[in-house]
Amino acid sequence: MLGAEPEIVANYVETGQVKVVFWPVLNHGSPSVYSTLTAECIGRQNEAAFWAAHQRLFENQRDLWQADRDYYVATAVALGMDQAAFEACYDNPDTLAHIQKLDEMRRQWGIFSQPTFDVNGRVFSGAQPFSAFEQVIEDALP
Amino acid sequence: MKLRIFFLISLFALAACTAEAVEEPAATAVTSTPLGTSPAPTAVPPTPTIVQIAEATAVPTETPPPADEPAPSPQPPTAAPEVEPIVVEYGRTAEGAFFHGAETAPITLIDYSDFL
Numbered sequence A: 001m002l003g004a005e006p007e008i009v010a011n012y013v014e015t016g017q018v019k020v021v022f023w024p025v026l027n028h029g030s031p032s033v034y035s036t037l038t039a040e041c042i043g044r045q046n047e048a049a050f051w052a053a054h055q056r057l058f059e060n061q062r063d064l065w066q067a068d069r070d071y072y073v074a075t076a077v078a079l080g081m082d083q084a085a086f087e088a089c090y091d092n093p094d095t096l097a098h099i100q101k102l103d104e105m106r107r108q109w110g111i112f113s114q115p116t117f118d119v120n121g122r123v124f125s126g127a128q129p130f131s132a133f134e135q136v137i138e139d140a141l142p
Numbered sequence B: 001m002k003l004r005i006f007f008l009i010s011l012f013a014l015a016a017c018t019a020e021a022v023e024e025p026a027a028t029a030v031t032s033t034p035l036g037t038s039p040a041p042t043a044v045p046p047t048p049t050i051v052q053i054a055e056a057t058a059v060p061t062e063t064p065p066p067a068d069e070p071a072p073s074p075q076p077p078t079a080a081p082e083v084e085p086i087v088v089e090y091g092r093t094a095e096g097a098f099f100h101g102a103e104t105a106p107i108t109l110i111d112y113s114d115f116l
Helices: A005-013 A029-045 A047-059 A069-078 A083-091 A093-108 A130-140 B002-021
Strands: A018-024 A116-119 A122-125 B090-092 B098-100 B107-113
Touching: A005 A018, A005 A130, A018 A029, A018 A093, A029 A047, A029 A069, A029 A083, A029 A093, A047 A069, A047 B090, A047 B098, A069 A083, A116 A130, A122 A130, A130 B107
Parallel strands: A018 B107
Antiparallel strands: A018 B098, A116 A122, A116 B107, B090 B098
16 A cells, blocks of 8 residues: 555545554565564554554565565664564564464455455455545545 | 670680681592402602703714824734644554554554565
C-alpha cells in the first residue's frame, strides 16, 4: 500500500476518518520474517516508530532479499532505537512466535495473498491506486 | 306672672336659634343584603396622581475629531472559532497488530502484507 499510503494518511487518517492496521503476512520466508521482526521490535520500543520503520523497509524492499541481522540492527539504530533492547527483542523466540501467530490468524480468516485490504469488511487484493481506496472509503463513510 | 311668661318665651326662642345652627348629618342609603351573603367590596377609585412632565434633555451628538488626529481604524472581523486538530494515535489492536489513526475512526483499513 506504500504508493497510495501517503494520500490515504493525508486525506483520511489525519482527518480522523480511517484507522490503518498493518497485519503481517509471512509469505516470503526469511526475508518476510526478519523484516517483520524488525518492525515489531522497533514498534515495541516506540509505536509511532513502527510506521517510520514500515515506510523505510518498504522503500528499501530490494535490499531485504539479501539483508542480514546487521542490516536490521543498523535500521533500528538509524531510527533512534536502543540497540541492546532491539537485539534482545529480535533474538527472542517469543517475538518470532508472536508474529507467526498473527500470520496464522490471517490464514484462518482466508487471507492468502498479499497485499490484501479489508475496509470495514470489504476485502480486495492487489496493489491499488489511491483512487481505488478513495472510492471504497467514501462508500464506507457514514 | 307676666314676668314668668316673658321668661318662658325667651327661653323657647333661645332654644330654637340653637337648633338651626347645628347641621344635620346627611341621610345614608341603606342597602339591604340577602341573608347569608356579604356585600361585595366596593372599588375604591385610585388617588389621582399628578404627573410632572420632565424637561426634554438634549441628545448628545458626536463631536468630530480634530482635523489633525487620525480617524480610528476599523475593527478586524471576528475570527472564526478554531477547530481542534485530529490527534493521530499510534497503538496496537487487541491481537497485537500495529495501527495508526484515531481509535474512534469510523473506518478500519487492514493492510495484510509484508515489506516485500
